[in-house]
Each structure stands twice: as C-alpha cells, then as structure tokens.
Amino acid sequence: MKALVDWLDSRTGIRDLMHEALYERIPGGARWRYVWGSTLVFAFTVQVITGFALWMYYSPSAQTAWESVYYIQYQTAGGWLLRGIHHFMAQAMVILLALHLMQVIIDGAYRAPREVNFWLGLILMQIVLGLSLTGYLLPWDQKGYWATRVATNLIGVVPLVGPALQQLVVGGADYGHHTLTRFFALHAGILPASLVGFLVLHIALFRKHGIRYKLPPKFADTSFWPDQVLKDAVACLAVLAVVLFLCIRPMFSGEPEPGVPVTWGAELGAPADPSNQYSAARPEWYFLFLFQFLKLFEGWGESGELLGAIVIPGAVMGLLFLMPLIGKWNLGHRFNIGLIVILLAGVGYLTFAAINEDYQARWTDHGQFAELLPVIEELGNDEEKIHSHFAGDAARIAEYREQYQAYEHYRKSDEYLKAVEAAEVESHRAIELASGPEMIPLTGAVTLLRNDPLIQGPRLFAQHCASCHTHLPPPVEGAEPSPLLAKASAPNLYGFADRAWLTGFLSADHIAGPNYFGGTAHAEGEMVGYVKDTLSGWEPDDVRKVVLALSAEAKLPAQAAADAKDSAEIEAGRALIANEENCTMCHKFGDAGELGAAPDLTGYGTREWLIGMISNPMHERFYRDANDRMPAFAENENGEGNLLDAHSIGLIADWLRGDWLRPAREEAAVEVAAEKADADAPPPADPPTNTEAAAPAAAPAKK
C-alpha cells in the first residue's frame, strides 16, 4: 500500500495536496459556527449526484417533461425519494446561503483582504437562485409553468433589451419545447458549471486568507482534520436528516404509501396547460417576498413593475456588492449589519404577508361575516347604494367599507385555497390517468385531462348547463338543502337515472319538487299527474321493479353489479313498463309504444340517449314541442354552428353517468358501496335522500 502511495505521490504530489487540504490551521479551534460553508458544499454535491440520476430519466420537451418526471416519481423504484431529496435540498441550500451570508457580514469577514471572496460568494448566491428558478419550470406542471411565465414576463420590462432578452430566455415567442431545453441547459449545464468554477475560486481564496475570527481565540488552534471535519459532518447529517424528513413527512400525516398519487417527496402538479385557468400560481416560497413586493406598486403604472421587479432588487444587490467598501469604516460595518438585518426582516415580513394573504381564510372564522353578508350582497362596492343605505352617515360608511375590505380579503384567500385544492385534485387525477391501463398518449399527459369526463364534466356543466340545472348531492343528514336548488329551473342531475334518482322521480312527493320538475313547465304536465294519481296507488314493490328496470336501461357503471344481481326483478319491471296500460301509453320502450308523446325509454340514461337529449331535446325521441326551454346543443349533424361539439357533449354525458376511469382499488370500493347500498335499499316510495344509495353513482373519484 505504502509503495503504491509513494509511487502516486512522486508523480502527483498527492501527499502535499492532501496535507494542505486537511491540515489547514483553524485558529481558536474547531467551531460550530464555521460549518455553514461546508454544509453548502455538501448540499451542492447532493444536488449534483441526485441531479445526474434525475437527468438519466428526464426528457425536456412539452410532451415529455411532465411525463418523464411523472415516470421518475411514480414508476421508478425510489424515484420519489430521489426527486424529493433534490427538491428539498434546493430549498435547504437557499436557507444555508442566507445563514452563511448573514454570518459573513456580522463577522465582518467581507472586509479586506477578503472583498473579492465576498463578491465571489454573492455571485455564487445568484447562481444558486438561478438554479432554483430554472429548476422550478422543468417538471412542466401548472405551478412551474405559470410561475415561470410571470418571471420571464418580468424580464420583458427591462428597458430596451427586455423583449429581446425575454425571447432569448423563453427560446421563442411562445412557451414550449425550447423554453424547456433552454432552462434545462441552464439548470444542468451552464449554471452548475459556473457554480463549480466560482466555488473553486471561492474556496481557494478562503484557504488563502484563512478563517476570519472575531475575538481573540479562547482555545488552542487545531487543524481542519479531524476536529472541524467532524463538526462539519454532523452539520451535514443534520441537513440531510431535515431533507429526508421533509420527503417522508406525509407518512406522519397518515398518507398511504409512496407510489399512490400522493406527495411523498416533491409534489407534481397537473401538466401545464395555457388554456386552463390556474389561480394557484405562486413562485417557490423563497421568492414569495418578491412576488408580494410587486403588489405594493399599485397604481404606479409601468414604472411600478420596473422598480419592483428590476430596479429595487438590482439596487439591493448592488448595495450588497458594495458592502466590503462601505465596511472599511467601523460605522460602515455597523451600517452593513443594520442593512442585512433590515433586509432579512423585510424579506421575512413580505413572505409572511404573502402567506397571510393567501391562507387567512384557514384561520378566519367565516361566522363573523354572517350578519354582514346580506348587506354586502345588496350594496357591494356601489358608491350610490352605500351612500343611500347609510343615509350619508360618514362613520357608518367608513365602518362598512372596512368590513367590506375584510370580507373581500377573506373571500380572496378562500378562493385561492379552493384553487389550490382544485389544482391538487387535477394533479392527482392526471397521475391516476397516467397510471391507468392506457398510459400516456404521444400527445402528452395534458390530453388525458382534456379528455377526462371527471375533470371536464363539471367545467362544461358549469358553463353550459348550470344556469338551469343543478348537480347537487343530497344534503347530509340534518343539513339544509342548498339554496341553489330552489333557484334552479330544471332538474337536479346528480345521480341521473340511477336507482335513487328514479325512486325520487317516481314518488308523488318529489316529482314536482325542486329536484325534478319543480321549476319546469312539466310540473303541471301529464307525467306529474300520472305519478301523483296513478302510480301512488301501485304496490310499492311494483314501483321498485319499474325503478330497477328503468335504471338498468342506463347501464351505469356504478350499478353494474347491482343490475346483474337483480336481473329477475328487472325483468319483471321491464314487463311492467312495456305493458300498454302503464308507461307505454305515452312512452316508447323497445318494441312497445310509440314515439312522439313522451321521451323514449329505450336505453334511457345511456350515453347515447343522453347525447341525443343534450344535442336536441326537440327531437321526436324526446320532448318535441313539449320541450321546456332546454336549448339544442348540437342540432346540426355536420357540427356547424352547434353550441357544443360532439366531444364536449360526450364528456358531459359520461360525467353525468359517472362513467370515467377509476383506479382498480377504487373500482372495488365502488362495488362494495353499491352492494351495501343495495342491501339497505330504501323502500320504494322513499325520496332520494339516502346518501349511500346515491353517492356511489357519481361521487367524484377523490380519495
């Protein structure tokens, strides 16, 4: 061994090198306060190692970035941990940087002859921030996409060169493949390479000048190895422990296991979609202060953004660079310390303000607005109304304004939190679909969401159907029914055509109520009369059979097991429906009855039936001229001039039917629920208030 080392030494001088590296003198002995620099080097090393591993999977393009990150996170062994470490270590690095910087300034370690090294440190800080900014975009999820849009748009306000600069950073006029390839080249190539270069210089200069100690050393000098190395190692261990804890923290809040679409490690939002409203866009938490800072420039016009995003942050950076020169005098040094304390306090305050603005609804009691709400609803922010309401009483007007502001803040935060929740639902769904049997199409994961009834159904419904219809689950026991129900002019379509829905429909107490025909012209129609006068005299069991049979027509996925089980009763029900003295007096059902008087019951509630109904309720299969105000959404077969395209109508139909891809484990749960619902099925005349019977059919697939 010794011979080998001798041989190597004679060719490389390794012994001297090692000696120099390890036996650097530390005046006053090893100290905990010297560990920050080493932890930073450690953190960077971890980023390089995990980064290389991530690189082997990552693919930067608009159709593969999210997809490959998804693959790392959910399909590779330990990928979630790898990404988690990379993600949280990046954040740790920013914190360590701040600590390191603060210590250097407080200790005056930036003064002569260490000025250049201080500047190198500041450059390193910029590089690290650049790394985190570029890294945020790479998963190409909604969060990163929208945050980066804002960041790159801000570059555009730089005078003269802004637009060109922006175009260079984005890699073209629009965001896309080249934004990713550029950000990735920066993130994995240019920035880390420059970081290594500056780091080498930084450490070399540090070694040249030695540690700067403030007070006369209390202890004897030691060398770097092993005393300081041990302390450094312990500090690195602590950093790593925190990072690992952050990776597995969902374990302590009861989340299942990694791999299930939950956030062990780093979270992955839904794939980027420029047409999808994303109200939860926020930068990484350590940039929140800049984000909040921009809000302060209300009413400043163009110059506000320039000041807030470029000039002031630039000036602050400039001041930091000047510190060694300012610090030449003792007063200057105090100024520097004051400056850094004020800066950090400002950053802290702005960060807190940003968080408070977003999250205050969590800790605000909604009840406090109960009395105020009707007033706000009436007056809003309307000068005139407010004035006349308070009869010009200035004090009361001022009080109202204050309350109004408080409420608006609350509402804004509430909306933000809802947007965050919606974003989470969407990202879980994207992951669920990507993990489904069909995997991700070549067009990328964003198409999965665009074609998913569970995500698009509610949106389309809200936009096109909700001005008349509701889609409200039965209220939980003891709760008031939603006020929306009374306002609606058309049936509640929650659980449409399932057993519970039809049970209510065929009940004399409910058919003319707000869940069904209450708001429509049909409230006075023949069907309501028939249910009230004739059907109410039937044997309850016969009504039940009709419900089962008609509901079975719909072939609802959630009812498949129950339908199979009740086939005998369904047969009996079909016979009852087809009997020309019953339903087929007016309705057509299979071969029995005629079209024209009332909607066709053949295939009632199937996808095809629903598409037909939505496309044209005036069609002879449905209501003809008895149709009450429902628009035809796709009258023209060739698709021209239709309110909705066939794809959208299909999505609405699928959503109403609860027909969407469910992960296997949920499929099983639905079946169990359906069986259970069936076991304690309501007596026939019961209204659909039995949540268990109704829930499985259309409960959103949220766990």
Next chain:
Amino acid sequence: MAKPSQPAVKPGDDAQERRNFFTKVAAVVIGGFVALIPAATGLAVFLDPLRKKSKAGEMLPIAPLGAVPDDGIPRQFPVVAEHVDAWTQSKQPIGAVYIRRLPGQEKPECLSATCPHAGCFVAYDKPTDTFKCPCHNSSFAVDGAIIEPSPSPRAMDSLESEIVGGEILVKYENFYTGKAEKIVKL
C-alpha cells in the same frame, strides 16, 4: 515533492525578441480564431429565437354566437389553433379569452384572459362582476378597464372580433406585459 527547477527563459538579443513578438501575435491570432469559431457558431444558434415570429393575428373561430347570450356576463373560452412549437404542429388550446355581449347587441366584446401585469390567468369574479388577477391583485371592470389602484399598468387587452356565419371569430394576439401601451408580441 521536489520541484525540478528549470532556468527561466532569458530575454535574448533583438532577433530573438522579434521572433518572440511574432510568436506571440501568431499564438493570440490562432488561439483566438480556434476559440472564436465555435463560440460564434454557438452564439448564432443561441440567438436564433430572435428571428422567430409568433404566428399571431389570425382570425380564429372561438364559439357560436349562441354560446354567448346577450346578458352582459363574460364567458370564458379556450382559443384553439394550429400551433407550431419548434418541431411539432398540432391543433390545441393556446390561450383563453372572455367574450360577452351587452343586452340587445349582436357584436361581442372580447378580452384576452392574460393579465397585462405579468401574464397570469385573470379570473372573472361573478359576485362583484369584475375581473381579478389571482397573482398581484390587479382588478378590472367587466369591460376590461383597470380599477385603480392596481399594479397592472394598463387595462385588459381587448381583442378584435367579428361574426361570420353565426360564429364568433377573434384575432388572438399576445401583448407584452408590464407596459402601459399594448404592444403586440411578434
């Protein structure tokens, strides 16, 4: 490790010096040249995006007129277009717009959903009948006018629209954000 000490080259006579001068010039020129060629090529390709124009300004069909009732309430629509992204081309949503029609009017008013402050997606707030940006709190009246104080330097960007055969067409464009004036991104 013992460092082999070699005598430094001593400045020689005039001829030697002249030769040295040429050597230096040659070294700098050749060295510079070999570095310049790859650097310049790299730079040229790096700057290529500056030549790229966004394919904006076409009239795109957004929705049938019937999808926007004349009740003065803005409705959100995705803008679907043939989109070229470097090496791929596909028909896909590239942005979103709000369209509304005032009572009794056929002509729609169209606003881009992109916030003129820094590009977030502006949301329509029904209770107050205003537009609100979820990012830095800019707010806009329902017609897009800025409600001061807002950080945005200008009103929401209105887009040209027309009705052809019962279909609303919109000229979808992107504008630079953060400017008081509406400048089209080309």
